[in-house]
Amino acid sequence: DQQVKQNSPSLSVQEGRISILNCDYTNSMFDYFLWYKKYPAEGPTFLISISSIKDKNEDGRFTVFLNKSAKHLSLHIVPSQPGDSAVYFCAAGAGSYQLTFGKGTKLSVIP
Amino acid sequence: GAGVSQSPSNKVTEKGKDVELRCDPISGHTALYWYRQRLGQGLEFLIYFQGNSAPDKSGLPSDRFSAERTGESVSTLTIQRTQQEDSAVYLCASTLQITDTQYFGPGTRLTVL
Numbered sequence: 001d002q003q004v005k006q007n008s009p010s011l012s013v014q015e016g017r018i019s020i021l022n023c024d025y026t027n028s029m030f031d032y033f034l035w036y037k038k039y040p041a042e043g044p045t046f047l048i049s050i051s052s053i054k055d056k057n058e059d060g061r062f063t064v065f066l067n068k069s070a071k072h073l074s075l076h077i078v079p080s081q082p083g084d085s086a087v088y089f090c091a092a093g094a095g096s097y098q099l100t101f102g103k104g105t106k107l108s109v110i111p
Numbered sequence: 112g113a114g115v116s117q118s119p120s121n122k123v124t125e126k127g128k129d130v131e132l133r134c135d136p137i138s139g140h141t142a143l144y145w146y147r148q149r150l151g152q153g154l155e156f157l158i159y160f161q162g163n164s165a166p167d168k169s170g171l172p173s174d175r176f177s178a179e180r181t182g183e184s185v186s187t188l189t190i191q192r193t194q195q196e197d198s199a200v201y202l203c204a205s206t207l208q209i210t211d212t213q214y215f216g217p218g219t220r221l222t223v224l
Binding site: 004006009034036041042043044045046049089091097098099100101102103104 | 115120142144146151152153154155156159161167170202204206212213214215216217218
């Protein structure tokens with residue numbers, strides 16, 4: 001039973017355009033959400049997070065949107081750059097240390 | 112370096128053998144996590160250590176898996192009698208405090224033949 005779902009295994013975007021990565025969750029107890037970025041042969045690195053009391057958090061080119069009623073969050077990257085090519089994991093937590101991760105979406109930014 | 116380190120980076124073993132994976136967390140980080148990522152899957156939580164408290168072992172998939180941590184330093188994950196389904200990347204992460212962002216190591220890629 002997947003509690004965090006990333007339904008798109010891959011996404012290709014032209015450089016300079018917007019990348020939108022989506023994540024759906026089923027557990028209504030989740031109260032904070034994170035995005036991690038992972039390059040090959042490296043561990044995931046933290047990108048951005050959002051708590052359930054907010055619906056948007058922005059950090060430079062990265063914005064995370066949370067729609068609690070739809071149990072959906074998305075990561076927007078604009079403008080996309082070739083260096084953004086990586087696997088992006090969505091993760092969710094429910095007031096504890098345990099995070100539940102999605103399967104990841106591989107983003108390819110085409111120069 | 113100042114990050115989380117793991118060794119070995121790659122391990123190939125035969126089915127039935129035992130393996131030991133090592134994680135060196137960031138100095139001063141009290142919390143340490145082990146995760147597993149099988150091919151095409153997300154990260155699965157395995158075990159969590161916080162200071163001298165009893166570890167949370169709820170994610171360990173079977174009694175063939177065990178982990179130890181000495182104080183707030185190195186941790187080892189041991190898999191006994193390895194099976195082919197144990198093949199995965201094993202990731203370690205550490206945090207300064209329980210609610211902080213987790214910093215991940217590069218992982219150990221385990222292949223069981």
